[in-house]
Amino acid sequence: MDIVSALRTFQRVVETGSFSAAAHDLDVTQPAVSRQVAALEGHFNTRLLHRTTSGLSLTAEGERMLRILEAVEELGDAAGSDGTMASGKVRLSVPAPLGLYLSERLGDLLAAHPKLSVELIFREQGSDMIEERLDLEVRLGQVADSSLVCRRIGWTTAFLVAAPAYLARRAAPRAPKEIKDHECLCYNRAGEANTWSFSNGSEDISVRISPRLTACNAVAIHRAALAGAGLAVLSHIIAMPDIAAGRLVPVMRDFQPSRLPVTVVYPSRRNMPLRVKTVLDFLTDAMRQDPSMCASGADRQWN
Missing domain, CATH: 3.40.190.10 (Periplasmic binding protein-like II)
Known part of the structure; x- marks a missing residue:
């Protein structure tokens, strides 16, 4: 058995979480990966992986083996500072x-x-x-x-925004207390989805809201806001191009979303x-x- 190759295969199995994924990455067959890991376990006379119908998990011995491999890898990185490349x-x-x-x-x-x-x-x-x-x-x-x-x-930097179509129907809020009267579109940036926090530069103000739409992804909320469904707190990363183009309008400028x-x-x-x-x-x-x-x-x- 090529123990170095077997160790690399074991590490790849741990990184990918499956024999088949490791086989794909290593460009070998799944049985070949299974044989290498089994041979490695036989060589050290210990089980490195728990195999169940729901997936793979490391044994205590497997954890120790992985830490050893990482230590060797780091040592190699330090020794190869003259041109070693990440892989x-x-x-x-x-x-x-x-x-x-x-x-x-x-x-x-x-x-x-x-x-x-x-x-x-x-x-x-x-x-x-x-x-x-x-x-x-x-x-x-x-x-x-x-x-x-x-x-x-x-x-983080975020904006409270709405589409012009929504603001044509509803007057923009001027202070956090006015948000409760609006349609709110929320995703869980951090913390509870039914709380928004704002700052005027000297104090933070938290507002409890009743979201009309909640999503676990900011892109979905972004699209709903563009469609005029309501107010949304959006990262500058996705909001700024639409603000610049006039597709979204920042509101309540004296109370911006608190930074995280x-x-x-x-x-x-x-x-x-x-x-x-x-x-x-x-x-x-x-x-x-x-x-x-x-x-x-x-x-x-x-x-």
């Missing part, structure tokens, strides 16, 4: 607006790292990163899970593979390139 897949979970922003920029990253691949997962809520096999996840607001490594990389910290989190592992570090650096740099996200005091601008 493998990185699973990155992000809120939908940020995912759209990143997707326009990922081409340059992938071109610079031909052996690297990124699985971009759009998700508004935090995940069980170990169970979901995520390498990195971007979360909005405070992070309550103390078991994760957290790095703040920016701040943007934090990237990852499991508390001692060693970070080069593939993950490369994507983390890209993510941090991408946030810095947008003035509306790179600082807590960024100005909001519209035409």
Whole structure:
């Protein structure tokens, strides 16, 4: 048995979550992957993976093996600083607006790292990163899970907007207390979907609303707002082009949506593979390139 090849196959199975997906990535058959993992377990006389009808999970021994492989990988990265390139897949979970922003920029990253691949997962809520096999996840607001490594990389900027067609039917709210009389379109940016928070620069004001439409994806709410269905709080990433074109109108300008910290989190592992570090650096740099996200005091601008 080629133990190095078997170890790489085992690591790929863990990263992809299945024998068939690993086989596809490695360009071999699924039985070949199964045989390599079985041979590895036989070599070490221990079970590395639990196999059930619902999927795969690591045993305690498998967890230790994975940590050893990651440590070896990091050592190789350090030793190969003269030209070692990131390789493998990185699973990155992000809120939908940020995912759209990143997707326009990922081409340059992938071109610079031909052996690297990124699985971009759009998700508004935090995940069980170990169970979901995520390498990195971007979360909005405070992070309550103390078991994760957290790095703040920016701040949200959002607008309360409506389409001209809606404002032709209903007068725009001038203060948060007037929002309750409006049709509200909500997605769960962070926290409860029936609470919106605004700031006038000196204080934060939370407003309880009764949404007429709730969705788990900001893009759906964006489309509903464009169609004139009501008021919506939208990220600047998806709202600004429509504000500039007059398709959406920012309202209640003296009370803008409160800004939230943007934090990237990852499991508390001692060693970070080069593939993950490369994507983390890209993510941090991408946030810095947008003035509306790179600082807590960024100005909001519209035409």
